[in-house]
């Protein structure tokens with residue numbers, strides 16, 4: 001399922017960029033909803049792709065966070081991935097997903113490509 005949307009935030013855009021490029025905060029500030037303690041030690045990747053910075057987080061065989069449990073009931077444990085692409089000064093594209101735990105990580109969607 002893909003949902004494209006936008007959110008208007010009454011804050012300095014640099015704070016939003018700081019927040020979203022470090023999604024480790026989901027384990028603490030959104031505990032149980034978007035993340036949890038199983039995801040504190042997620043694998044993190046950071047790369048520059050053209051003019052963009054792309055940050056990825058992947059957690060393997062973790063307790064499913066509440067928001068994802070609504071979309072995927074009956075799956076207490078999942079592999080979860082987040083990928084966020086920042087193109088300065090203020091364009092952010094966040095993609096998140098879960099799937100059943102796999103013996104080897106499945107590739108996250110290619111966020112370096114345009115939205116499809």
Ligand SMILES: [Fe+2]
Pocket residue numbers: 019025026029030
């Ligand atoms: Fe947040």
